Amino acid sequence: MSEAVRHVVIVGGGSAGWLTAATLAAAHRADVPGGLRVTLLESPDVPTIGVGEGTWPTMRDTLRRVGVRETDFIRACDAVFKQASRFDRWTEDRDDDRYYHPFVLPQGYLDADLVSAWMARDGRVPFAELTSFQPQLCAAGKAPKQFSTPEYAGVANYAYHLDAAKLGAFLRDHCVRTLGVRHVSDHMTGIDSHENGDIAALRTRGHGAIGGDLFIDCTGLRSLLLGEHYGVGVVSRKDVLFNDRALAAQVPYADPAAPIACQTISTAQSNGWIWDIGLSARRGVGHVYSSTHTTDDDAEAVLRAHIEASGGPRADDVPAPLKLRFDPGYRRSFWHRNCVAVGLSSGFIEPLEASSLVLVELAAAAIADDMPATRGAMEIVARRFNDAFAYRWERVIDFLKLHYALSRRTDSEYWRDHLRPETIPERLRELLQLWRHRAPSRYDLHRVDEIFPSASYQYILYGMGFRPEGRVAPPHDAALQQAEASVREAADLARRMLPALPSHREMIDHIRTRGMSRI
Ligand SMILES: Cc1cc2nc3c(=O)[nH]c(=O)nc-3n(C[C@H](O)[C@H](O)[C@H](O)COP(=O)(O)OP(=O)(O)OC[C@H]3O[C@@H](n4cnc5c(N)ncnc54)[C@H](O)[C@@H]3O)c2cc1C
Numbered sequence: 001m002s003e004a005v006r007h008v009v010i011v012g013g014g015s016a017g018w019l020t021a022a023t024l025a026a027a028h029r030a031d032v033p034g035g036l037r038v039t040l041l042e043s044p045d046v047p048t049i050g051v052g053e054g055t056w057p058t059m060r061d062t063l064r065r066v067g068v069r070e071t072d073f074i075r076a077c078d079a080v081f082k083q084a085s086r087f088d089r090w091t092e093d094r095d096d097d098r099y100y101h102p103f104v105l106p107q108g109y110l111d112a113d114l115v116s117a118w119m120a121r122d123g124r125v126p127f128a129e130l131t132s133f134q135p136q137l138c139a140a141g142k143a144p145k146q147f148s149t150p151e152y153a154g155v156a157n158y159a160y161h162l163d164a165a166k167l168g169a170f171l172r173d174h175c176v177r178t179l180g181v182r183h184v185s186d187h188m189t190g191i192d193s194h195e196n197g198d199i200a201a202l203r204t205r206g207h208g209a210i211g212g213d214l215f216i217d218c219t220g221l222r223s224l225l226l227g228e229h230y231g232v233g234v235v236s237r238k239d240v241l242f243n244d245r246a247l248a249a250q251v252p253y254a255d256p257a258a259p260i261a262c263q264t265i266s267t268a269q270s271n272g273w274i275w276d277i278g279l280s281a282r283r284g285v286g287h288v289y290s291s292t293h294t295t296d297d298d299a300e301a302v303l304r305a306h307i308e309a310s311g312g313p314r315a316d317d318v319p320a321p322l323k324l325r326f327d328p329g330y331r332r333s334f335w336h337r338n339c340v341a342v343g344l345s346s347g348f349i350e351p352l353e354a355s356s357l358v359l360v361e362l363a364a365a366a367i368a369d370d371m372p373a374t375r376g377a378m379e380i381v382a383r384r385f386n387d388a389f390a391y392r393w394e395r396v397i398d399f400l401k402l403h404y405a406l407s408r409r410t411d412s413e414y415w416r417d418h419l420r421p422e423t424i425p426e427r428l429r430e431l432l433q434l435w436r437h438r439a440p441s442r443y444d445l446h447r448v449d450e451i452f453p454s455a456s457y458q459y460i461l462y463g464m465g466f467r468p469e470g471r472v473a474p475p476h477d478a479a480l481q482q483a484e485a486s487v488r489e490a491a492d493l494a495r496r497m498l499p500a501l502p503s504h505r506e507m508i509d510h511i512r513t514r515g516m517s518r519i
Helices: 015-027 058-064 069-075 114-120 127-130 135-140 164-179 224-229 297-307 352-369 375-405 411-419 426-432 454-462 475-501 504-513
Strands: 006-011 039-042 080-082 085-089 098-102 159-161 182-185 188-193 198-202 209-211 216-217 234-236 245-252 263-270 272-278 281-288 320-325 330-331 339-341
Touching: 006 015, 006 209, 015 058, 015 164, 015 352, 039 164, 058 069, 058 159, 058 352, 069 164, 080 272, 080 504, 085 135, 098 127, 098 135, 098 454, 114 127, 114 454, 114 475, 127 135, 127 454, 135 224, 135 475, 164 182, 188 224, 198 426, 209 320, 216 224, 224 339, 224 352, 245 297, 263 297, 272 297, 281 297, 352 375, 375 411, 375 454
Parallel strands: 006 039, 006 216, 039 182, 085 263, 216 339
Antiparallel strands: 080 159, 085 098, 188 198, 198 209, 234 330, 245 281, 245 320, 263 272, 272 281
């Protein structure tokens, strides 16, 4: 049990496989003799899932760490900037019902009592618009950086929208050409085991058996290693988050120079919600819904109607969307023996708030940081990894459920079911109780690497009109003055940034033709 870990074999060449390969190879010098060997086996017969276009700001660090130039990435992946999520019709089914979850923290977040400043206005100004300049940048279609801003730097915090298929191909080239990853294009047909139950090798059609010390399962929803081979099942959370189907379409812009949205637009529907993501050359639009509450045909009709109403082709002319099924949940454990699952093979809840790729980034970074030097050390690393990720999945579930639990929609069984107390996780119910009297604080979410910080909870809570009932004592004048100063600062920043920033489309065109300077 003390053999050195020298060779990592990743199976699966979707976003999860290549992000993991790049992270491990860059961190452990797969490009030099004596570095960690990293092999990625990818089937030419099984396509990648082909969706996953919204990311988190963490993607900037991930790409920078693996040595990618931001200009190259934006050009190759049709990527654009994402500054927020905008939620339409989530609180009430009305045209004017919308709120933002921006990536910039509320101004003065750690010092000022911003909720009191918001309450003092009787909720007339949406919380995010009052406390952050970023919703205004999004509404005006502005980029989060200027032409002269170097790569990966921003005037406002940002992530990306990208073409998922192109991300895989781009990372594959970088991994193979620069990072020393060996790429095997072949189909895995079986698994050879050691006597103790560890995986010894993956059998392939044309390349024989590929042996290794640590095996990373990135085979997508099939989960061939962890799920199928080891029989590690899924903890289903369909009782909390009902969505288990998706339809994904690609929609061309009517005019190639059309503005590009700088936020994911999530529009609630009677039995799910529709995502709308603008890329440089097209939009990605999809409907996520619950098969318990609607049929595939009705869901498709809703998607087609939405595409037509939002400036796309006529409903009947939209090409057949990609159909996807998933069981919302995560694996009972993620790291078992010498096998760890990353990406869809480890679980999938639903794409609200785009939490899937960030979990891939976190998992890849955790494996790279804690890479066990020997098989003997792997048990400890595995235990810590399983604990950290079970916690993270549960926090994702809490946070996503918050979007449904605060809704006042009662127009369908779907929304009424979401309000049933037994569908709301106990921890979230407790927190909602606490937040009746005070704002979410960082002490409510105490791990160092919390996936959603308390600021995100504030944006959703107050964006959906949750109004604290009362507090132990009224705020001090000094605290209110400080909050008012922060609110003025946010407004002032918006006033100064709006004329100084190019439009999102101008910025993307500039990067595609001229590039950005390196930091
Ligand atoms: C509807 C929907 C919307 C989503 N939107 C977002 C989003 O906005 N943001 C976000 O972060 N995430 C999103 N996701 C999740 C995101 O798509 C995935 O996290 C991401 O694409 C990673 O997928 P993957 O690499 O795990 O799996 P896949 O892309 O399915 O890749 C599986 C790989 O395994 C290989 N494979 C399978 N069998 C074999 C075999 N026998 N031998 C060898 N190789 C094999 C395949 O060839 C493929 O390369 C979304 C998911 C869905 C379902």
